[in-house]
Amino acid sequence: MGLTPKNPDDLKTALGTALTNTIAPIFNLNEEKIKSVLNPIFHVAEGLGLSQDDLVPKDSKTPTLTTQALIDKLKTIDYTKVSGDKGTQGLVKGIVDQFLMHYQQATEGLNNGLQAVLLTGSTSLAVGSDQATDVVCDLQKYAGFDVGALYAPRLNELRSFAMVHIYFGPVQLKTGGTPSPGPGEWLRQRTSLAFGMALKDISGATQSKISGENAFIYGLGFRLNKYFRLTAGGMLYRTTLPAVNGSTSPANGSLRQEFFIGPSIDVTAISALQSIFAKAKSN
Amino acid sequence: MIAGFGNLQSFNDGHGNKSVSVVAAEDAAGGMETLTFVIFNQTVTTQVNFTPNQMQTVTVRHTASSGGTEVLVQVSAANSTQTLNALLDIDKVPGDS
Numbered sequence: 001m002g003l004t005p006k007n008p009d010d011l012k013t014a015l016g017t018a019l020t021n022t023i024a025p026i027f028n029l030n031e032e033k034i035k036s037v038l039n040p041i042f043h044v045a046e047g048l049g050l051s052q053d054d055l056v057p058k059d060s061k062t063p064t065l066t067t068q069a070l071i072d073k074l075k076t077i078d079y080t081k082v083s084g085d086k087g088t089q090g091l092v093k094g095i096v097d098q099f100l101m102h103y104q105q106a107t108e109g110l111n112n113g114l115q116a117v118l119l120t121g122s123t124s125l126a127v128g129s130d131q132a133t134d135v136v137c138d139l140q141k142y143a144g145f146d147v148g149a150l151y152a153p154r155l156n157e158l159r160s161f162a163m164v165h166i167y168f169g170p171v172q173l174k175t176g177g178t179p180s181p182g183p184g185e186w187l188r189q190r191t192s193l194a195f196g197m198a199l200k201d202i203s204g205a206t207q208s209k210i211s212g213e214n215a216f217i218y219g220l221g222f223r224l225n226k227y228f229r230l231t232a233g234g235m236l237y238r239t240t241l242p243a244v245n246g247s248t249s250p251a252n253g254s255l256r257q258e259f260f261i262g263p264s265i266d267v268t269a270i271s272a273l274q275s276i277f278a279k280a281k282s283n
Numbered sequence: 284m285i286a287g288f289g290n291l292q293s294f295n296d297g298h299g300n301k302s303v304s305v306v307a308a309e310d311a312a313g314g315m316e317t318l319t320f321v322i323f324n325q326t327v328t329t330q331v332n333f334t335p336n337q338m339q340t341v342t343v344r345h346t347a348s349s350g351g352t353e354v355l356v357q358v359s360a361a362n363s364t365q366t367l368n369a370l371l372d373i374d375k376v377p378g379d380s
Contacts, residue, residue, distance in 0.1 A: 023353075023370065024353040024370035024371075024372075027368075027369075027370050028369050028370060031367060031368050031369060032289065032367075035287070035288065035289075035365070035366070035367050036287065036288065036289035036290070036367065037289075039286070039287040039289070039308075041286040041287035041308040041310070042287060042289060042308060042338075083338075087338075088338050091289075091290070091306045091338050091339075091340065092289075092338075094289075094290045094306060095289035095290045095306060098289075098290050098292070
């Protein structure tokens, strides 16, 4: 399902939140173990059928049992062996119960916290886990959507355009971690068939020969890197020619084509835009 | 002399009544004991009488606020090396997650 972190900052925040929520029970657990549960004044060893030396040897003062082993033993504690007084039994039970509760919070808190922040909620790192994002990630291997500017020398115009670039097979946009491809594969990874629509003149031409603002473009794209591409090809447009001496040119309104070249940026390679596309798709 | 502390807890009824409690265990001597609670930025001292080897819950009221996060609460006793620390949300009322 493509479980990939959104970015390192999200991961850092998620881990930070989970760890912060677990600090208190871990701190309390350690305090209670050393200063309360293993303190001979509370007679926990007697309740477990052990001697105090079995829990904390006098010569080393270091607890014999791990916290997990102590927890396992505490589940079988007999409070009647702690004290003959019911009130005292209840107080020691309260100490043991609190220790058990903090152990549970410490162990489960980290697991649940990580699950919550990694897999659910608004801070979810599983950006690739929803179907819409999977579609975007998969589509990205076969096509790219670009915006940029193109220049048509004979028209002497610079136009903005939107294009779709279709790759000749799946491509890998991620940099690093992949072996260097051969020359043929390298070329296939970088070239694409381009179609699109020129949108608007941005060079300030007052008398454009293009009828209306739109023109169809086609050509070949060459990806310079993950984000940027150079595209060259033909532009098809319906011409508008000015009347000379009151007579309109017979070529007016005819379909013509011109060579163009221009740089563009692959908007689907930008992860922020990718998540926007995924959300828009799922809504 | 106080020989041990346990079960340090915080209580808040949501109506301005906040307290912390601890189970304190006395040694064979018994007598009046002075317990000091440091609740975040507030110190509360109380005197409690103990019979020899008695174990009892000691509760003190306070007005400290932690802003909804866990803060350090410490209890200690005069003439004793025993202390107990806990990170507690002293603003938490029953039902808060």
